[in-house]
Amino acid sequence: MRSTSKTPGVLRGxxxxxxxxxxxxxxxxxFAGHAQDRFDTRVLxxxxxxxxxxxxxxxxxxxxxxxxxxxxxxxEACLGTNEELANFRAxxxxxxxxxxxxxWMYRLSLGLVVxxxxxxxxxxxxxxxxxxxxxxxxxxxxxxxxVLRVASAFQVAGQGGLATWLSFWVTALWFQRYSPxxxxxxxxxxxxxxxxxxxxxxxxxxxxxxxEAEVLEESAAPEFWAQVRQLCEHLRTxxxxxxxxxxxxxxxxxxxxxxxxxxxxxxxxxxxxxxxLRLLERGEAExxxxxxxxxxxxxxxxxxxxxxxxxxxxSDYLGALYEGGMTRPVYYFMVAYRGLFELSLGKSRRASExxxxxxxxxxxxxxxxxxxxxxxxxxxxxxxxxxADLFGRNEQQQSVAIARxxxxxxxxxxxxxxxxxxxxxAVTPHPFDTHPPLAxxxxxxxxxxxxxxxxxxxxxxxxxxxxxxFLEAEAIEARLWGAYEARFSEAHDMALAYRxxxxxxxERQHVEKHxxxxxxxxxEEGHEVRLDFxxxxxxxxxxxxxxxxxxxxxxxxxxxxxxxDLQLEGAGMFKGKRSICLSKLEEGDxxxxxxxxxxxxxxxxxxxxxxxxxxx
Numbered sequence: 001m002r003s004t005s006k007t008p009g010v011l012r013g014x015x016x017x018x019x020x021x022x023x024x025x026x027x028x029x030x031f032a033g034h035a036q037d038r039f040d041t042r043v044l045x046x047x048x049x050x051x052x053x054x055x056x057x058x059x060x061x062x063x064x065x066x067x068x069x070x071x072x073x074x075x076e077a078c079l080g081t082n083e084e085l086a087n088f089r090a091x092x093x094x095x096x097x098x099x100x101x102x103x104w105m106y107r108l109s110l111g112l113v114v115x116x117x118x119x120x121x122x123x124x125x126x127x128x129x130x131x132x133x134x135x136x137x138x139x140x141x142x143x144x145x146x147v148l149r150v151a152s153a154f155q156v157a158g159q160g161g162l163a164t165w166l167s168f169w170v171t172a173l174w175f176q177r178y179s180p181x182x183x184x185x186x187x188x189x190x191x192x193x194x195x196x197x198x199x200x201x202x203x204x205x206x207x208x209x210x211x212e213a214e215v216l217e218e219s220a221a222p223e224f225w226a227q228v229r230q231l232c233e234h235l236r237t238x239x240x241x242x243x244x245x246x247x248x249x250x251x252x253x254x255x256x257x258x259x260x261x262x263x264x265x266x267x268x269x270x271x272x273x274x275x276x277l278r279l280l281e282r283g284e285a286e287x288x289x290x291x292x293x294x295x296x297x298x299x300x301x302x303x304x305x306x307x308x309x310x311x312x313x314x315s316d317y318l319g320a321l322y323e324g325g326m327t328r329p330v331y332y333f334m335v336a337y338r339g340l341f342e343l344s345l346g347k348s349r350r351a352s353e354x355x356x357x358x359x360x361x362x363x364x365x366x367x368x369x370x371x372x373x374x375x376x377x378x379x380x381x382x383x384x385x386x387x388a389d390l391f392g393r394n395e396q397q398q399s400v401a402i403a404r405x406x407x408x409x410x411x412x413x414x415x416x417x418x419x420x421x422x423x424x425x426a427v428t429p430h431p432f433d434t435h436p437p438l439a440x441x442x443x444x445x446x447x448x449x450x451x452x453x454x455x456x457x458x459x460x461x462x463x464x465x466x467x468x469x470f471l472e473a474e475a476i477e478a479r480l481w482g483a484y485e486a487r488f489s490e491a492h493d494m495a496l497a498y499r500x501x502x503x504x505x506x507e508r509q510h511v512e513k514h515x516x517x518x519x520x521x522x523x524e525e526g527h528e529v530r531l532d533f534x535x536x537x538x539x540x541x542x543x544x545x546x547x548x549x550x551x552x553x554x555x556x557x558x559x560x561x562x563x564x565d566l567q568l569e570g571a572g573m574f575k576g577k578r579s580i581c582l583s584k585l586e587e588g589d590x591x592x593x594x595x596x597x598x599x600x601x602x603x604x605x606x607x608x609x610x611x612x613x614x615x616x
Contacts, residue, residue: 029113051066116333122147137344152330153198156330167186197317197321205312210259211248211271215242215261224470231289237297240269241266243270244260249275251270252292253269253271255296255301287368288376291356294355294360378423381423387488410458414459424438498604499608511533531594541578549569561581562582562588563582
């Protein structure tokens with residue numbers, strides 16, 4: 001049974017990671033204050049013995065001097081402009097430079113904390129405003145996105161600078177030493193993070209939306225085009241400019257540009273699944289079409305078209321924050337805001353789906369809508385089951401024949417308990433909308449269907465389908481299924497290469513088809529390297545190293561030469577280390593890339609085999 005409590009998941013998945021935004025600034029705030037206190041203490045410890053040893057001072061003057069330096073801290077003298085402390089400040093001289101640094105880093109840390117609080121308030125206000133209405137949703141996201149991307153850029157720059165400063169002072173203050181390499185590495189990471197974020201802010205997102213489909217010209221299905229126009233006329237909304245036919249388990253409509261068959265289509269585009277149309281009576285298909293046209297009438301597609309570029313830009317920006325390394329705390333904060341916005345987006349989309357269902361019921365009937373929902377949901381779930389079963393198999397398939405398996409097995413599935421389990425929580429798959437559960441949608445159109453009614457709906461033969469109105473339906477379907485099944489077979493074939501720990505010649509040949517034995521020539525004899533799916537060997541080594549032995553693999557430069565260092569499992573620091581001088585290979589970079597791929601395959605295989613053993 002699925003848990004209905006989402007609070008722990010939201011807390012762990014979004015809220016707690018978002019709080020990492022404050023981790024470094026708060027540490028910087030504390031450390032700068034701590035460093036100032038240490039500075040004040042050291043100065044006072046140096047001054048007090050001098051006052052106590054000064055015989056020219058009377059006891060009263062000595063006590064007055066001690067009271068003065070105990071009440072006026074060195075950092076206060078360095079950072080202030082008080083004339084009474086001018087002599088104190090002058091006597092401190094260059095020592096004040098440290099206190100000035102601590103003061104500036106304290107202000108920077110405090111500024112980052114304040115900026116974080118401000119960003120949190122903006123995220124909450126904009127996120128909550130998105131629940132008010134669709135217009136508020138768009139406006140709040142535009143405001144939130146524009147404000148937060150600038151604020152997050154300042155956070156990245158500020159935290160990068162703070163991290164670089166801390167990389168020196170933490171070790172210098174606590175251990176009286178510092179590491180130039182550490183400072184350089186942190187500084188470079190910070191600079192890379194800032195650069196990636198700045199580029200992402202101004203980079204134009206890719207808006208290519210491509211589907212595997214063919215354009216349905218009006219001459220190829222005049223009756224169907226006429227029916228779509230009639231529905232649009234009834235709904236008083238302009239008809240689609242384009243109709244696409246495919247084999248995906250859904251129908252959808254969009255106003256965004258879409259690529260299909262090497263063409264870019266603009267305007268209103270309707271996608272229909274020829275595979276699903278075969279399951280639907282004409283009236284049921286018309287209910288689906290009326291539902292999709294309802295999205296056009298209700299402005300759902302227009303709203304999506306306006307919002308899509310900004311969501312795409314946000315996604316690219318999140319990618320840059322994630323890849324930036326040191327920018328991860330800012331990434332988690334922005335992900336939390338995106339999650340809050342997605343909640344409002346899901347709420348409005350579910351409302352739009354229910355409204356489109358009601359509109360379709362008015363145009364056709366609640367019964368037609370209900371039957372179409374059951375058929376589409378059942379087909380989508382069964383096809384997913386078939387594909388998951390095929391992809392999960394550990395033997396090569398001569399022919400995946402997904403279309404045939406779905407067609408031949410659907411009747412048995414319709415009579416099984418599995419179909420009821422699937423439909424209880426079924427949501428119709430859709431690339432643009434979050435659909436409500438089937439039970440809610442049926443209630444919304446005033447129809448009650450018992451499990452037996454659903455089974456009967458799925459088993460009844462289709463008397464008249466709109467596929468009959470397509471002149472080349474079979475040819476289109478054959479081409480699309482052929483291309484899809486070929487891609488599926490290729491993906492499954494590659495997956496097997498990542499799963500096999502070869503136990504026979506057939507499995508070994510399959511792995512070697514994708515990960516063949518490789519030889520990398522050396523610039524001088526005696527340094528050649530060989531690599532296969534199981535091990536790596538170097539002419540200088542006494543024996544090969546199995547990939548399963550490799551704990552870590554890193555590149556490093558020593559004496560102006562580049563090396564690949566392998567740390568082996570279950571061995572000491574020195575005995576368990578192997579190195580390959582990449583500079584002595586003719587194609588050192590190619591070897592590193594190949595080694596990474598082969599090691600990745602081996603680890604994926606080990607993980608898969610471990611999961612399989614646990615499940616057995």
